[in-house]
Amino acid sequence: MNTLGIGLIGTGYMGKCHALAWNSVAATFGTDIRPRLVHLGEVNETLAKQRAAEFGFEKSSGDWRAVIDDPDVQIVSITSPNQFHKDMATAALDAGKHVWCEKPMSTGLQDAEAMLMAAERTDRLCVLGYNYIQSPAFRQIETLVKNGRIGRVTNIRVEMDEDFMAAPDMLHSLKHRAESGHGALDDFAVHPLSLLQRLCGLPVEVMADAARPYETLKDAHGVDKKVETFDIASALMRFRDGLTGTLIVNRSAWGRKGRIALQILGTEGSILFDQERANEFQLYQRSDEAEIQGFRTVLIAPIHAPYNHFVPAPGHGLGFNELKVIEAYEILNALSGKPARLVDFSDGIQIERVVHAMAQSHASGKWTSTFG
Known part of the structure; x- marks a missing residue:
């Protein structure tokens, strides 16, 4: 079975929700791809280490850029506050990662347009969190x-x-x-x-x-x-x-x-x-x-x-x-x-x-x- 290296940035309500989803999806649907929880990022090392242990991630960092730079991460879940979505998503896409970003795209139309341009520069999957x-x-x-x-x-x-x-x-x-x-x-x-x-x-x-x-x-x-x-x-x-x-x-x-x-x-x-x-x-x-x-x-x-x-x-x-x-x-x-x-x-x-x-x-x- 193929594995997919998961990176997660942000561990609040939606971050935990993404972690639960990645943990459950293969068992629920019998997928050909099994997610592997690789690297979690938070605002500081202490919180990141705590959340990684709780959610089941192998590694943790107090800098979100380390998650994107990790060669074992293939897709990045972005669940940070909205004003950070543009920088995180564009950095992940430019690094060749797939992106699952919570809604909305960003706090302003210009930043959202920049995110779309970054998506169009790559063949990576770019998904927004509209679960309803x-x-x-x-x-x-x-x-x-x-x-x-x-x-x-x-x-x-x-x-x-x-x-x-x-x-x-x-x-x-x-x-x-x-x-x-x-x-x-x-x-x-x-x-x-x-x-x-x-x-x-x-x-x-x-x-x-x-x-x-x-x-x-x-x-x-x-x-x-x-x-x-x-x-x-x-x-x-x-x-x-x-x-x-x-x-x-x-x-x-x-x-x-x-x-x-x-x-x-x-x-x-x-x-x-x-x-x-x-x-x-x-x-x-x-x-x-x-x-x-x-x-x-x-x-x-x-x-x-x-x-x-x-x-x-x-x-x-x-x-x-x-x-x-x-x-x-x-x-x-x-x-x-x-x-x-x-x-x-x-x-x-x-x-x-x-x-x-x-x-x-x-x-x-x-x-x-x-x-x-």
Whole structure:
């Protein structure tokens, strides 16, 4: 069996998620390639050594460049804060490594464009971490839509809400500073946009607004600091062929924990999905007999691949980490020359351009083209 040397930069929530995925993918899917956890990088040697022992990496370094320079590393997982993605990804690509970089590409469109240029200089695989497209429920929804089971889609609505930035007494952090990006738009909106990209393509024109619930927050020393990013954003969207849609994202929505709610409305029916209930969706079809018309709940089961690789019975459900294992499997498929369901840098830059257009629209108060 071939092995793939794994490098990991960053060991926070998403770093651990990548490590779990690389550790699980071969056993889950019986792959031809077996990942080998080679080299982990963190901000200092002590933390790197601790995380390497916990995650199962052979080596560790307090400098991310050492991970990229390691000849035993073939692919680099980048899970650092967003503002470091460009330098790390371009360095890895220039060193001949494959890249699996968490979303968004970067904190600004210019840096994202630089990442795409680096990808185009090489034949290496360049993947972005959009794991929600891997959901068995969403895969089935996508199949239903593309097979015309709800007719022609006329309107699509998507919301993403969490409450991890809702508290008025939270400390001012990196996510409140402009260097981290626009805020909810690039931190959040990129995920629902990745779903739209699969379902109906991305919008060609947007009208957006953004807001912040708090103008200032105290830092760790009790000093008031200006909040420079926007935790709330909404947009009207126009697509090709007359399709319209709305997007609403909020990082300060009390009670919401991991909500990505889709409403797909067509000429022959509708589909509803909410990521907080990730293992089911609702389907309405006008063709049903009048006396039984209504939304039916479709529970995800082994028939909805790749659920069957994890659980042999319906109703048990998959979670966030399993979606990342599926994403790792798709990466191994791509490296083996097989068809793969992924968001690469060329797909990702389209998402970044939509986010940038929404930010421009908010600033100008006008409808804005997503083509620049």
